[in-house]
Amino acid sequence: xxxxxxxxxxxxxxxxxxxxxxxxxxxxxxxxxxxxxxxxxxxxxxxxxxxxxxxxxxxxxxxxxxxxxxxxxxxxxxxxxxxxxxxxxxxxxxxxxxxxxxxxxxxxxxxxxxxxxxxxxxxxxxxxxxxxxxxxxxxxxxxxxxxxxxxxxxxxxxxxxxxxxxxxxxxxxxxxxxxxxxxxxxxxxxxxxxxxxxxxxxxxxxxxxxxxxxxxxxxxxxxxxxxxxxxxxxxxxxxxxxxxxxxxxxxxxxxxxxxxxxxxxxxxxxxxxxxxxxxxxxxxxxxxxxxxxxxxxxxxxxxxxxxxxxxxxxxxxxxxxxxxxxxxxxxxxxxxxxxxxxxxxxxxxxxxxxxxxxxxxxxxxxxxxxxxxxxxxxxxxxxxxxxxxxxxxxxxxxxxxxxxxxxxxxxxxxxxxxxxxxxxxxxxxxxxxxxxxxxxxxxxxxxxxxxxxxxxxxxxxxxxxxxxxxxxxxxxxxxxxxxxxxxxxxxxxxxxxxxxxxxxxxxxxxxxxxxxxxxxxxxxxxxxxxxxxxxxxxxxxxxxxxxxxxxxxxxxxxxxxxxxxxxxxxxx
Numbered sequence: 001x002x003x004x005x006x007x008x009x010x011x012x013x014x015x016x017x018x019x020x021x022x023x024x025x026x027x028x029x030x031x032x033x034x035x036x037x038x039x040x041x042x043x044x045x046x047x048x049x050x051x052x053x054x055x056x057x058x059x060x061x062x063x064x065x066x067x068x069x070x071x072x073x074x075x076x077x078x079x080x081x082x083x084x085x086x087x088x089x090x091x092x093x094x095x096x097x098x099x100x101x102x103x104x105x106x107x108x109x110x111x112x113x114x115x116x117x118x119x120x121x122x123x124x125x126x127x128x129x130x131x132x133x134x135x136x137x138x139x140x141x142x143x144x145x146x147x148x149x150x151x152x153x154x155x156x157x158x159x160x161x162x163x164x165x166x167x168x169x170x171x172x173x174x175x176x177x178x179x180x181x182x183x184x185x186x187x188x189x190x191x192x193x194x195x196x197x198x199x200x201x202x203x204x205x206x207x208x209x210x211x212x213x214x215x216x217x218x219x220x221x222x223x224x225x226x227x228x229x230x231x232x233x234x235x236x237x238x239x240x241x242x243x244x245x246x247x248x249x250x251x252x253x254x255x256x257x258x259x260x261x262x263x264x265x266x267x268x269x270x271x272x273x274x275x276x277x278x279x280x281x282x283x284x285x286x287x288x289x290x291x292x293x294x295x296x297x298x299x300x301x302x303x304x305x306x307x308x309x310x311x312x313x314x315x316x317x318x319x320x321x322x323x324x325x326x327x328x329x330x331x332x333x334x335x336x337x338x339x340x341x342x343x344x345x346x347x348x349x350x351x352x353x354x355x356x357x358x359x360x361x362x363x364x365x366x367x368x369x370x371x372x373x374x375x376x377x378x379x380x381x382x383x384x385x386x387x388x389x390x391x392x393x394x395x396x397x398x399x400x401x402x403x404x405x406x407x408x409x410x411x412x413x414x415x416x417x418x419x420x421x422x423x424x425x426x427x428x429x430x431x432x433x434x435x436x437x438x439x440x441x442x443x444x445x446x447x448x449x450x451x452x453x454x455x456x457x458x459x460x461x462x463x464x465x466x467x468x469x470x471x472x473x474x475x476x477x478x479x480x481x482x483x484x485x486x487x488x489x490x491x492x493x494x495x496x497x498x499x500x501x502x503x504x505x506x507x508x509x510x511x512x513x514x515x516x517x518x519x520x521x522x523x524x525x526x527x528x529x530x531x532x533x534x535x536x537x538x539x540x541x542x543x544x545x546x547x548x549x550x551x552x553x554x555x556x557x558x559x560x561x562x563x564x565x566x567x568x569x570x571x572x
Contacts (some may be wrong), residue, residue: 001410006474013037013145015131016110017118017386018047018152022451024098026069026150028105029466032561033474039144040111043117043136048098049154050183051091057186057224060091063323068256068460069094074101086326088251121149122391127446129318152450153382159183160380164352164374165213165360173353174371175186182218182376192226196371199232207232210359211368213350214376215240215312217323220333222374228331234343235369236350236360242313245298245325253412253549256470258455258540260456262537262548263287264317264520265412267497271529273548277414284413289441291317302334309346310337314538319421320454320502320519352478381471395447396488399428404489408497410447434529435516436465437472438486442480445472452515455522460554461529467560468529476564477533491515523552535563 011253014035014398018025019042021332029039042103044052062069062295069089070076079085079093106112113133118130119432158179170179178195180188196208212223213235227233244250253259265278277283295316304310314321325332348364352375359369383397392398432441435453448469455461470479498505498517505517518525527537539556 002475002558003550009147009474010034011036012055012147013039014150014170015129015146015273015341016040016130016146016150016152016450017450018042018049018154019102019114020046020051020152020154020451021069021098022154022466023047023150023152023456025047025462026073026102026107026152026450026466026469027110028073029463029470029561030150030473031106033470035470039112039113039146040106040110040232041116041118041131041133041144043115045115046099047102047112048095051094051098053095053099055109055186056095057225058092060090060186061085062094064090066121066137068457068459068554070097070099070554071463072554074104079191084327084329086246088326091092091315091499097129102141121387121392123446124273127444129446131554132145148446148448150219150382150448150450151386153386154379154451158380158382158385159375160378161375162350162377164373165377168190170353170373173355175353176357177371177373177374178376182374184504185222188324191446192372192374193229193231194230198230202555204232207340209234209369210372211350211370212374212376213237213360214378216321216376216378217241219374223342224331224333224336228335232343233341234370235337236345236347236348236362236368237309237312238347239312239314239322240310240346241321242295242300243323244294244316244318245301245328245332245334247272247301247328248538249327251522252551254462256551256553257549258523258552259548261521261523263290265410265414265501266521266524267410267501268524269412269496270524271441280414282414284416284488286299286324287414288317301328302332303318303338304334304543306336309344310334312347313375316438317417318502319504320517322519327527387550394441396431397449398439399430401427401516402429402492402495403431404492406493408496410497410500415500416504422505423500425497425499425503425505429492430515431488431493431495432469432515433481433487433491434437436469437487439481439491442484442487445475448472453522454517456519457522457552460552461518461522461556463554464526464529464560466556467564468533471533471564475569477534478570479534534567535560 016023018041022045023040027038043370046053060485076097079089115136117134118131118138122128124130129149131144133144135139161181169181174293194212199207209232212219212235219235221234223233262274269275269278291499316322317541337344348362350360351363352361354361359367361367433439433442436448441447450465453461453465481490502517530537540550540552542550556565
């Protein structure tokens with residue numbers, strides 16, 4: 001009877017909403033598992049999500065601690081600048097890889113709906129999902145019906161623009177220049193370069209300037225790109241991202257192993273080494289010494305002065321705002337700031353457009369004149385625009401007050417002396433089990449989220465999560481909560497843990513941030529997903545001494561499809 005139900009499920013229509021990393025790997029796993037009617041819907045003109053052809057621009061690089069962002073079924077050639085950067089992948093590299101992946105594994109096997117906006121997802125009483133779509137060029141609107149949904153829009157994929165700096169605010173202030181979000185740089189780059197002329201030095205008052213607002217990775221990439229193009233660039237931020245950098249490429253046994261994950265406390269300390277590192281006085285001292293050394297050595301290799309605003313960083317240990325700069329190079333953001341080719345004004349923030357229409361007023365009272373203002377101000381959740389309030393409440397995907405009292409405090413020695421929490425961080429939770437299933441909806445097996453697991457190795461974790469989702473949809477025997485109430489309790493416990501581990505997390509801004517933040521501890525999070533499917537975990541091997549330093553390779557998960565099939569037959 002169970003096998004009959006599974007075969008019925010395989011023939012029912014399923015929608016994958018989004019064609020980025022999570023969307024493509026979920027489509028491939030579902031197709032290989034035998035799902036016959038898969039539809040991939042995206043607002044973009046091509047596959048790739050944030051790395052699609054229309055969004056990338058020269059100078060855009062992957063912010064990924066492990067320097068990899070691929071899948072087990074397709075090798076990724078080394079980037080052309082591999083020796084120079086220590087293996088850093090560019091936006092163009094990623095775009096080419098995503099397009100090659102779709103061409104080889106998905107074209108002709110799934111139905112793509114490009115340039116198609118989707119909204120107002122709702123589920124009727126019969127359990128059918130209705131998705132309203134609109135083709136962006138033709139304006140043709142229709143409602144498509146599916147039995148299952150994989151939401152792969154990313155946890156935070158919509159531009160976040162402060163109202164005081166929005167294009168509407170610029171128009172009211174009669175700002176004479178350009179205003180855009182960092183996501184628009186790819187399509188606006190030529191216009192920016194024609195608006196702001198090459199800058200010859202401090203005596204040049206005619207070239208104009210670009211003001212980049214924000215201290216994150218996209219802000220740094222944009223500043224570096226425009227500075228290399230010879231434009232005057234001014235960067236304004238309150239706090240910038242911390243980063244990892246070295247004179248030589250960091251060895252794989254550090255960058256691609258469990259080493260950094262073990263040095264970061266996880267919600268469950270499952271090994272003797274983790275318990276020593278995070279619950280004892282000596283272990284805590286060792287742990288923080290290593291993190292501090294990584295931070296200081298990265299600053300030192302760039303020769304960043306002690307009084308430099310580049311030291312106004314988020315903490316390497318306490319934050320997920322971390323960039324992997326790879327090898328030191330003269331064209332990087334930090335080198336260009338040091339050489340005076342990028343001007344930095346910090347700590348302060350951009351408050352509003354000036355009344356004369358020529359620039360931006362800063363919180364410190366100064367006014368900066370600029371011909372172009374680029375808002376690298378981050379992203380916000382796409383979920384609220386996809387569901388109406390009733391459906392969001394029905395499946396339990398939105399932010400809400402905590403429903404469960406969590407008494408655990410996780411008094412790990414390494415968590416002593418944590419930075420202050422944001423005052424709103426305790427007000428909201430998002431009950432997403434494993435960062436994949438809205439806990440309230442877990443018994444339905446008809447809805448999952450891909451791409452909301454915030455980890456340092458998105459290729460590996462997205463692929464394992466895709467197998468988890470396919471098993472879940474097919475009704476496979478899995479290690480799951482016994483009911484929705486249990487799932488909610490476990491999800492809210494994870495949310496409480498995240499608030500302890502990362503006190504300044506952004507749950508108060510973006511509901512997806514409280515789902516899961518296994519940035520450094522992604523190997524432990526992957527182990528949990530594998531064990532949920534009753535599959536082997538800790539696949540990198542090694543003995544009692546070497547296992548923390550064994551390189552984790554995607555080949556380890558290349559057989560998951562067959563392993564799951566064998567497991568399913570054993571259960572039957």
